[in-house]
Structure formats: structure tokens, C-alpha cells
Amino acid sequence: MYKIVKKRKLNDAMTWLVIEAPLVARKAKPGQFIILRTDEYGERIPLTMAGHDSEAGTIDIIYAAVGRTTMLMDQLEEGDALADVVGPLGKPTEMDGLKKVAVVGGGTGNALAYPLATGMHAAGIEVDMIAGFKNKDMVILEDEFRAGTDNLYITTDDGSHGEKGFTTDKLKELIEAGNKYDEIIAVGPPVMMKFVCRIAEEYGIKSVASLTAYMVDGTGMCGGCRCVIGGENKFVCVDGPEFDGSMVDWDELIKRNSFYKEQEKHDAAHICRLTGGVRYHD
Numbered sequence: 001m002y003k004i005v006k007k008r009k010l011n012d013a014m015t016w017l018v019i020e021a022p023l024v025a026r027k028a029k030p031g032q033f034i035i036l037r038t039d040e041y042g043e044r045i046p047l048t049m050a051g052h053d054s055e056a057g058t059i060d061i062i063y064a065a066v067g068r069t070t071m072l073m074d075q076l077e078e079g080d081a082l083a084d085v086v087g088p089l090g091k092p093t094e095m096d097g098l099k100k101v102a103v104v105g106g107g108t109g110n111a112l113a114y115p116l117a118t119g120m121h122a123a124g125i126e127v128d129m130i131a132g133f134k135n136k137d138m139v140i141l142e143d144e145f146r147a148g149t150d151n152l153y154i155t156t157d158d159g160s161h162g163e164k165g166f167t168t169d170k171l172k173e174l175i176e177a178g179n180k181y182d183e184i185i186a187v188g189p190p191v192m193m194k195f196v197c198r199i200a201e202e203y204g205i206k207s208v209a210s211l212t213a214y215m216v217d218g219t220g221m222c223g224g225c226r227c228v229i230g231g232e233n234k235f236v237c238v239d240g241p242e243f244d245g246s247m248v249d250w251d252e253l254i255k256r257n258s259f260y261k262e263q264e265k266h267d268a269a270h271i272c273r274l275t276g277g278v279r280y281h282d
């Protein structure tokens with residue numbers, strides 16, 4: 001069993017957990033993810049490692065409670081345990097030869113951008129972090145990004161915190177202001193990533209996108225996470241999760257990501273406001 005040693009609510013939707021997983025922690029690198037199950041009958045879900053401490057034998061995850069498994073996980077408290085944690089999975093973030101990058105995170109994607117941006121900064125790369133959110137209530141990790149990157153730019157759609165506008169507006173502004181990026185890394189909703197990568201292409205800058213395709217086994221066996229990259233089929237779990245953004249078939253990815261919408265709606269959990277208990281629709 002994988003004990004939860006620390007739980008911290010970041011806002012209504014997002015939670016940070018520190019979990020005992022010594023074998024995973026020993027080998028973890030920025031950009032890699034785990035697959036966990038809350039209990040032996042649970043669904044397997046992939047989550048990026050937001051950090052790790054190999055000496056303490058712990059890993060960190062930051063997740064949004066969006067559906068059945070993440071809502072169930074949100075009911076667990078410090079001292080409770082997850083049934084299993086498999087990892088580290090996927091390829092670590094490539095950092096060789098990079099001097100200055102812009103990392104663009106959107107919404108929940110900022111949880112995935114956090115280890116990537118701070119890991120790059122810790123490796124001596126200059127990091128401009130652009131973190132976009134719907135509004136101020138959704139903002140997460142502001143202090144952590146500020147401490148762990150060179151410059152932090154927060155945007156909100158409604159202007160209730162940071163600058164009003166989209167991450168893509170800020171990215172364009174920074175490029176136009178003369179910042180020379182070796183790479184732009186996009187992490188967030190596929191539509192945002194598509195436009196971030198398009199801007200990078202316009203300015204002749206290499207783009208990298210961290211894809212969150214549906215996964216089952218996470219080891220390249222099931223084909224569930226197949227994406228089209230440069231006209232070829234690739235598996236996000238073993239070939240990624242990071243890919244050259246200019247090669248991603250965004251329209252195919254967006255279509256695939258909405259494939260199970262109806263089933264997920266049907267399968268969703270309801271959290272009782274009075275008791276805090278979870279009830280599933282049939």
C-alpha cells in the first residue's frame with residue numbers, strides 16, 4: 001500500500017498529495033508520470049509526478065477532481081493509502097542544450113507544467129513561466145512558480161488576477177519584446193497547446209507539447225494512448241508524453257479526447273455536501 005503522508009488543498013478543485021512510494025521516488029525524473037489505483041477494484045489513472053524526494057521515499061502528485069477516480073481519491077486523508085502506484089513511466093523531459101525556454105501552462109495543465117518548469121530552472125535553464133487560468137479562484141502554485149522559475153506571468157480570462165487575456169497573448173508579447181527562446185513548452189488543454197505551438201512555428205521556435213491522451217496500461221501494450229505524430233502512430237505512454245508540437249495532429253487528438261465524454265458523464269461521482277460521501281450514478 002502507498003500511504004498518503006501529506007494532503008494539501010490548493011483550491012476547491014485541486015489537491016496536492018505526497019505519497020510514500022520509495023521505489024518510484026528513487027528513479028523519478030521531471031516529465032515522468034505514474035499510474036495509480038485508489039483501491040483494488042479501481043480504474044487506473046495517469047498523473048504526472050509534481051516532485052519527488054528519493055531520500056524520504058516520497059512522490060508528489062497534483063490533481064484536479066474531475067471524475068470518478070479523482071473524486072474518490074479526494075475523499076482520502078493523510079494516513080490513508082492507495083492500492084497501487086506504478087512508475088516512473090514515460091520519457092523524462094529533454095533539457096540538453098537549452099539555455100532559455102518559455103513554459104506555457106493552461107488550467108489543470110499547470111500542475112503538469114510545475115515539475116517541468118521548476119526542473120528546468122533547477123538544471124540551470126532560464127525559464128519564463130506563463131500560467132493561464134479561467135479566474136482568480138482557479139489560480140494554483142503561484143508562490144511555487146515564482147520561487148522555482150525566473151519570471152512568472154499569470155493570465156486570467158476575466159482579468160480577476162494577473163493580466164487579463166490568454167496565455168497565447170502573453171507568449172506573443174514576450175516574443176515580440178525580443179525574448180529569444182530555444183524552446184516553447186505547452187502543457188494544458190489540447191486547443192491551447194495547438195495555438196501555442198502554432199505561434200512557436202510562426203516565429204521559427206521549436207515547440208514541445210506534453211500530451212495527456214487516455215491511457216490504460218501505460219506500458220505500450222494496449223494502444224489506448226495512440227496519437228498521430230508526424231503522420232505516424234505513436235504511443236504517448238512510452239514514446240512521450242512530450243512530443244515536437246509542430247508534428248502533432250491536433251484535430252485527431254482533440255477528437256479522441258472527447259470520445260468517452262458520454263460514458264464519463266454517466267460514470268461520474270456525486271459528492272454529498274452534507275456527509276462528504278461519494279455516490280455514483282447507477
Ligand SMILES: Cc1cc2nc3c(=O)[nH]c(=O)nc-3n(C[C@H](O)[C@H](O)[C@H](O)COP(=O)(O)OP(=O)(O)OC[C@H]3O[C@@H](n4cnc5c(N)ncnc54)[C@H](O)[C@@H]3O)c2cc1C
Pocket residue numbers: 033043045046047048049062063064065066067068069070071108111112211212213214215241257258261264265267268
Ligand atoms: C501522462 C498524463 C499525465 C497526467 N497528469 C495529470 C496531473 O498531473 N494532474 C491532473 O489533474 N490530471 C492529469 N492527467 C489527467 C488525468 O489522468 C485525468 O484527469 C484522470 O484520468 C481523470 O480520471 P477520473 O476517473 O477522475 O475522471 P473521468 O471520469 O475519467 O474523466 C473526467 C473528465 O476528465 C477528462 N479526462 C479523463 N482522462 C483524461 C486524460 N487522460 N487526459 C485529459 N483529460 C482526461 C475527461 O474527458 C472528462 O472530461 C494526466 C493524464 C496523462 C495521460
Ligand code: FES
Pocket residue numbers: 214215216217218219220221222223224225226235236237238
Ligand atoms: S496506455 Fe496502453 S499503449 Fe499507452
